[in-house]
Amino acid sequence: MSLDKADVVKIAHLARIAIDEEMIPEYTNNLSGILELVEQMNAVDTDAVAPMAHPLDMVQRLREDQVSEENQRDKFQEISPKVENGLFLVPQVIE
């Protein structure tokens, strides 16, 4: 399947990635090439095949609902781009 520029702009928005205008043709080409490779999957009929989500048949492990981690907020905030009074700062969201 071949994508056009509008598709790439839409996918980039879905993925929240800014792509420079002049790079869009290159992305369009490369992504179309990858999807062409991927489409080789269609050569095989898989109607009767059960999907495999995970290599090992295993069930989700459950545990008691207990606090197992200690609070390390200060340590985690040391590596943040912008914090104030223990809060992570982002541009104003609500006008």
Add this chain to the structure above:
Amino acid sequence: MHNKTLAELSAGIKSGEFSSEELTLSYIQRIQKLDGQLNSFITVTEKLALQQARAADKRIAAGQADALTGVPLAHKDIFCTDGVRTSCGSKMLDNFIAPYDASVVSRFKQAGMVTLGKTNMDEFAMGSSNETSFYGAVKNPWDLDTVPGGSSGGSAAAVAARLVPAATGTDTGGSIRQPAALTGITGLKPTYGRVSRYGMIAFASSLDQAGPMTRTAEDAALMLNVMAGFDERDSTSMDRAVPDYTAELNQDLKGLKIGLPKEYFGEGLDAGVAKAVEAAIEEYKKLGAEVVEISLPNTGLSVPTYYVVAPAECSSNLSRFDGVRFGYRCEDPKDLEDLYKRSRGEGFGDEVKRRILVGAYALSAGYYDAYYLKAQKLRRLISDDFTKAFEQVDVIMGPTSPSVAFKRGERSDDPVSMYLSDIFTIAANLAGLPGMSVPAGFAGKLPVGLQIIGNYFEESRLLNVAHQYQQVTDWHTRAPEEFK
């Protein structure tokens, strides 16, 4: 000292031939002297290493040493290391000082091993040539114009050049085995779930698996003894007993049934690689193994299937990099959406962005069934091929990579040709099986890797099969001329 294996270094420390501090210092000096040519390290932690070495010497003096106490290693920069930058080869995490240790890292610390630093890698482990790193390409010590493979290319080049005796790697589609093959070292990808993924920066969570990169199979067994085991902090970790992986190394191979998939020896395989792999199989026959031709009919579908599953999981995993709580943030965001988009657009490199976009597309409304669900169904067929094969044979062998190391720049403009270099390694990840690459000679002056794939949790057998080969060949002892 730098030509000794882990096993020999450990014996040397214990007998008092040299201390951990002396050994660590000699490796640090070697890295300082030689890594300028290779760029295999992103961060060298010399101060920390010497502290750890002195602590190890005390522990040894107190008679509390484990098998590898005091021996140095390096970690791929995908493993979180408390207090040390963990970049994952990306501008996105260039300023990220991990606030905790990955389980793999803490296990090596508990064993008393010394961390020399963090090795270079393809950005977020997405690549087969180590050219996508934010910190620049890694060079192959066998020929500085060629790539070391990827994504664990820094670990591979450092081990091959004797800058470290061993390193950790991760393998999502061949990222331990392919660079091991291209640099002439031994690499093992364990069964999915064998080694904890906790603190290992996620790329494709149903495929990612950590493993050892060493010069010999015996060393890989020693490393896996430390790495393997249940971890409640990884929801897909297997709660299953860990054997001593060195216990079966010396078993003979009489009657071993080796399957050779005809799909691994066809079109697209370099003649020099085919010749070396065939010679290795002749050695196995001499050791008493039987060879059976088998078929893995869906091999050709593994690359297309992988390039849906891996990007889909990566687009989801990498959504955590949003410029808010850690990592790169763009300058002067005008609103929240601008902050997300520009932080991600500027923080990620091209290959990472391509894969996120492919994954976002495959998971988007209206396309899920055609891509992701279809890929999961094919994954079942690929996995079933192996199940059938292992009813007939004990291990599967073939080339690790269809070619030897290629020139830098040769494939970097064409993602699809790069993806096809993983054609023989990807299927083991999709099925979750353990696989190894073992040095098996040269094509021209460049090393060739023999791949050995085993059944689930049969790492001991893989290591035994590799070790027996290394008892009758010396490919694994060869060093690149300028790094002897």
